[in-house]
Amino acid sequence: MTPNPYLWLVPILPLAGAAINGFLGRRSSKKSISAVALVFCGAAFAMALFLAAGFSSTQAPYYFDLAHWIRSGSFQVDFSFYLDQLSLVMLLVVTGVGFLIHIYSVGYMWDDDGYYRFMSYLNLFMFFMLTLVLAKNYLVMFIGWEGVGLASYLLIGFWFTKDSAAAAGKKAFIVNRIGDFGFLIALFLIINHFHSLDFPTVFQAVAPLTSETAGAGFLTAIGLLLMVGAAGKSAQIPLYVWLPDAMEGPTPVSALIHAATMVTAGVYMVARSHVIFERAPMALTVVAIIGTLTALFAATIGIAQTDIKKVLAYSTVSQLGYMFMACGVGAFSAGIFHLMTHAFFKGLLFLAAGSVIHGVGGEQDMRKMGGLRQYMPVTFVTMGIATLAIAGIPPFAGFWSKDEILWQAFGTSWVYWLIGVITAFITSFYMFRLMYMTFGGEYRGSASDPGHSAHGHAAHGHDAHGHGHGDPHESPWVMLGPLVILAVLSVFGGFVGHGNRFEHFLAPVFQQGANVIAQETSDAGKSTEYLLMVISISVAGLGWLLAWLLYSRRPQLPARIAASLGGLYQAVVHKYYVDEIYAAVFVKPLIEGSTTILWHGVDQDVIDATVNNSATAAREVSDAARQMQSGNLRSYAGWVAAGGAVVIAYMVWMGVTH
Amino acid sequence: MIPLSYYLVLSGILFVCGVLGFLIKRNIITIFMSIELMLNGVNLSFVAFAAQWHALSGQVFVFFVMVVAAAEAAVGLAIIIAVYRTRETLNVDRVNLLKL
Numbered sequence: 001m002t003p004n005p006y007l008w009l010v011p012i013l014p015l016a017g018a019a020i021n022g023f024l025g026r027r028s029s030k031k032s033i034s035a036v037a038l039v040f041c042g043a044a045f046a047m048a049l050f051l052a053a054g055f056s057s058t059q060a061p062y063y064f065d066l067a068h069w070i071r072s073g074s075f076q077v078d079f080s081f082y083l084d085q086l087s088l089v090m091l092l093v094v095t096g097v098g099f100l101i102h103i104y105s106v107g108y109m110w111d112d113d114g115y116y117r118f119m120s121y122l123n124l125f126m127f128f129m130l131t132l133v134l135a136k137n138y139l140v141m142f143i144g145w146e147g148v149g150l151a152s153y154l155l156i157g158f159w160f161t162k163d164s165a166a167a168a169g170k171k172a173f174i175v176n177r178i179g180d181f182g183f184l185i186a187l188f189l190i191i192n193h194f195h196s197l198d199f200p201t202v203f204q205a206v207a208p209l210t211s212e213t214a215g216a217g218f219l220t221a222i223g224l225l226l227m228v229g230a231a232g233k234s235a236q237i238p239l240y241v242w243l244p245d246a247m248e249g250p251t252p253v254s255a256l257i258h259a260a261t262m263v264t265a266g267v268y269m270v271a272r273s274h275v276i277f278e279r280a281p282m283a284l285t286v287v288a289i290i291g292t293l294t295a296l297f298a299a300t301i302g303i304a305q306t307d308i309k310k311v312l313a314y315s316t317v318s319q320l321g322y323m324f325m326a327c328g329v330g331a332f333s334a335g336i337f338h339l340m341t342h343a344f345f346k347g348l349l350f351l352a353a354g355s356v357i358h359g360v361g362g363e364q365d366m367r368k369m370g371g372l373r374q375y376m377p378v379t380f381v382t383m384g385i386a387t388l389a390i391a392g393i394p395p396f397a398g399f400w401s402k403d404e405i406l407w408q409a410f411g412t413s414w415v416y417w418l419i420g421v422i423t424a425f426i427t428s429f430y431m432f433r434l435m436y437m438t439f440g441g442e443y444r445g446s447a448s449d450p451g452h453s454a455h456g457h458a459a460h461g462h463d464a465h466g467h468g469h470g471d472p473h474e475s476p477w478v479m480l481g482p483l484v485i486l487a488v489l490s491v492f493g494g495f496v497g498h499g500n501r502f503e504h505f506l507a508p509v510f511q512q513g514a515n516v517i518a519q520e521t522s523d524a525g526k527s528t529e530y531l532l533m534v535i536s537i538s539v540a541g542l543g544w545l546l547a548w549l550l551y552s553r554r555p556q557l558p559a560r561i562a563a564s565l566g567g568l569y570q571a572v573v574h575k576y577y578v579d580e581i582y583a584a585v586f587v588k589p590l591i592e593g594s595t596t597i598l599w600h601g602v603d604q605d606v607i608d609a610t611v612n613n614s615a616t617a618a619r620e621v622s623d624a625a626r627q628m629q630s631g632n633l634r635s636y637a638g639w640v641a642a643g644g645a646v647v648i649a650y651m652v653w654m655g656v657t658h
Numbered sequence: 659m660i661p662l663s664y665y666l667v668l669s670g671i672l673f674v675c676g677v678l679g680f681l682i683k684r685n686i687i688t689i690f691m692s693i694e695l696m697l698n699g700v701n702l703s704f705v706a707f708a709a710q711w712h713a714l715s716g717q718v719f720v721f722f723v724m725v726v727a728a729a730e731a732a733v734g735l736a737i738i739i740a741v742y743r744t745r746e747t748l749n750v751d752r753v754n755l756l757k758l
Contacts, residue, residue: 631754631755632750632751632754633750633751633753633754634681634684634750634751637680637681637689638681641677641680641681
């Protein structure tokens with residue numbers, strides 16, 4: 001443990017940017033807004049690089065206590081930051097990809113009226129995400145955790161005048177509350193058992209405990225509750241429903257928050273808590289099962305989506321499933337490795353999709369695209385690289401990380417591996433489908449249609465773009481630059497993991513008290529590893545081939561296949577009716593129960609009625625009593641006489657009884 | 659000697675007459691006289707008890723009551739004259755400015 005006084009600067013810098021733009025941005029020029037946002041975000045990236053340059057495995061982990069926060073008896077929580085190999089990887093990914101997306105946003109959001117607001121929110125998000133990543137205890141992590149949720153809400157509902165965007169923001173926020181509820185209870189359990197929320201303290205206390213193999217103890221409970229939180233933030237079954245709707249936000253937001261960084265917070269949190277999970281095999285199995293199912297489930301939905309961003313959204317859910325699968329089989333470093341490569345290629349995919357949407361004037365429906373290859377060559381090449389990466393074609397980044405996960409999963413159970421491979425096939429298929437529908441064939445949009453604002457998607461703010469949309473056009477270089485850089489990372493990012501270098505780098509974190517699960521599954525042998533590798537590559541190629549066959553060679557086939565599948569196809573198109581089921585099972589009973597019992601029953605009939613009735617009763621009693629004060633002298637005399645009679649009667653009666 | 663109860667019954671009758679007159683009559687002078695009647699009904703019972711038990715305190719008390727009644731008569735009559743001057747009536751039912 002080495003103190004490092006620079007740690008707290010990393011999150012504070014974007015906060016300063018957010019504050020300056022948020023308070024002064026309304027009256028500033030767009031150039032100065034961009035300068036502030038980029039300088040502060042870039043400074044955070046520079047700080048991260050500086051920290052990485054000075055990082056030494058012998059001195060790690062670094063920490064810095066900024067200020068006291070809670071002091072209650074022996075229990076204490078401080079504002080303190082922590083940097084080890086795991087948070088360093090996250091730090092570089094968040095600041096690096098975040099900075100690129102900030103640059104891209106300058107081009108993408110330039111013509112939007114809320115430009116300063118957008119840049120301020122993006123910086124605010126960076127602050128919370130960096131707080132989350134650099135936290136030294138669960139409570140500071142929770143600040144970041146809630147904060148990124150807030151930033152996500154603000155950015156999903158950025159075009160809040162549109163009903164669907166406002167509703168999507170609320171949905172994301174509410175679904176995340178369910179997860180946060182689990183996270184909070186896990187924190188209470190940790191406080192209860194370890195009297196601390198400090199990562200090193202808690203993990204040192206957990207390390208000597210034996211694994212809860214025989215039954216489910218409190219470690220299992222903590223693990224499961226943490227997984228509830230992670231499932232909310234990282235969009236896993238059953239809480240994934242908010243992420244596809246979150247695509248209502250501007251595309252840079254989808255790239256930064258809902259693909260590259262925030263949604264991976266759950267994976268990071270599970271990896272961070274690996275000491276707890278390793279001693280709760282049941283919780284770990286649940287993580288693996290949820291991850292595996294989510295990967296397959298979301299991938300199948302992705303097949304039938306026609307909105308380019310929705311395909312990518314379900315793809316994100318699916319890839320996050322891979323990461324949880326990796327964590328669930330104990331291969332935390334493989335999960336983090338995939339998290340990193342995924343940040344590169346999925347960030348790139350979203351930015352390229354944004355470039356496409358920008359180029360065709362706000363259209364998001366892939367059926368109205370096509371043939372964009374000749375109009376947008378840079379976007380085509382970079383998105384193609386990202387597609388190759390996510391499909392798992394060597395030597396692109398996704399291949400290395402996905403293969404590592406599948407290999408580790410095979411070491412635990414061939415079931416995980418099989419589902420993983422099927423998912424890889426589907427992933428390859430829907431990604432190449434997206435490529436062929438968007439860039440292949442002929443342009444199917446109406447080039448000179450002035451009324452494309454009537455498409456509904458154009459209400460996305462793109463109709464505000466000053467230039468008229470004739471033919472599709474390539475985006476400006478301020479947007480293409482980040483695409484190219486991310487494309488380079490998507491090509492070469494995977495080599496970090498060559499020869500298990502990435503795993504060895506993270507080993508000090510994940511081998512801390514890792515006496516339960518053996519990291520190296522060497523018994524299966526190298527030949528098996530190569531065989532599995534060949535299978536996953538050929539499966540990816542098969543997906544590509546199928547997509548080429550259906551969407552390039554015989555474009556009329558998909559409709560026929562869809563028709564012949566009938567109900568199954570409809571179920572997939574409607575996302576297995578999960579939203580409808582949730583609406584019927586949770587939302588509707590809740591609304592009706594609240595309306596009839598809480599609103600009409602408790603609030604109106606009990607609380608309001610108590611107040612109203614006591615007021616009415618007081619008025620009626622007063623009305624009766626007021627009759628005495630008639631203003632008539634003789635009636636006053638009558639009351640005096642009556643009062644005197646009562647007093648005398650009382651005294652006589654008292655005198656009698658005494 | 660006349661028994662005490664006779665005095666007390668007479669005193670009660672006088673007092674009840676006063677009360678009834680006070681409640682029933684409309685003329686403010688009559689009401690005022692009814693109040694005097696009640697006071698004197700009480701005075702009668704005071705002196706009757708004083709004579710019965712040979713205790714002077716009852717008679718002393720009567721003097722006090724008479725002093726108060728005289729003072730009250732002075733103030734009350736002044737008020738009645740003031741009322742008559744402004745409203746030109748002695749009917750209490752018409753003196754109703756405070757009525758709702």
